[in-house]
Amino acid sequence: MTARVPLLDQHTAPAASVAAIEQIQTAFGVVPNMFRAVANSPAALQSMWGSFGALGGGTISAQLGEKIAVAVADRNRCEYCLAAHTALGRKAGASAEEMAAAQAGLSNEPKTAAALGFAVKVVEARGQLSDTDVASLRQVGFSDEEIVEILAHVALNLF
Numbered sequence: 001m002t003a004r005v006p007l008l009d010q011h012t013a014p015a016a017s018v019a020a021i022e023q024i025q026t027a028f029g030v031v032p033n034m035f036r037a038v039a040n041s042p043a044a045l046q047s048m049w050g051s052f053g054a055l056g057g058g059t060i061s062a063q064l065g066e067k068i069a070v071a072v073a074d075r076n077r078c079e080y081c082l083a084a085h086t087a088l089g090r091k092a093g094a095s096a097e098e099m100a101a102a103q104a105g106l107s108n109e110p111k112t113a114a115a116l117g118f119a120v121k122v123v124e125a126r127g128q129l130s131d132t133d134v135a136s137l138r139q140v141g142f143s144d145e146e147i148v149e150i151l152a153h154v155a156l157n158l159f
Helices: 015-028 033-039 041-058 062-076 079-091 096-103 110-125 131-139 146-157
Strands: none
Touching: 015 033, 015 041, 033 041, 033 079, 041 062, 041 146, 062 079, 062 096, 062 110, 062 146, 079 096, 110 131, 110 146, 131 146
């Protein structure tokens, strides 16, 4: 697939994007193409990178965040996203089988299954959720803070 905007690095990006690119390089060991494309806009890069950092310090686990990411990637038919987030999920401690199930929106763990089902519904229903959808998360023990973070993970992975 050809990039529709230039893929920038610390030498070709606007000066305002360089610090974030260097932070991303340090965090991942490479700068993923997604960030290289977004670096064309310092504001967009700061927003995306800041969101990743903020959610990384949230209340839901990195593993659940990556499972949500692969479920969203599957619905978006984004092979690049699927590969990247599967690797990150494995790094967070999920098995290959767990990540494959998450891609389908499934889990053997009831709380994770509820979160994935909710995330898939957000994508497929374009955010048109019912009170019952939210109540299903509360029934398995998710707090309002965690529910909002699940939504934020979905939104970030739709970026």
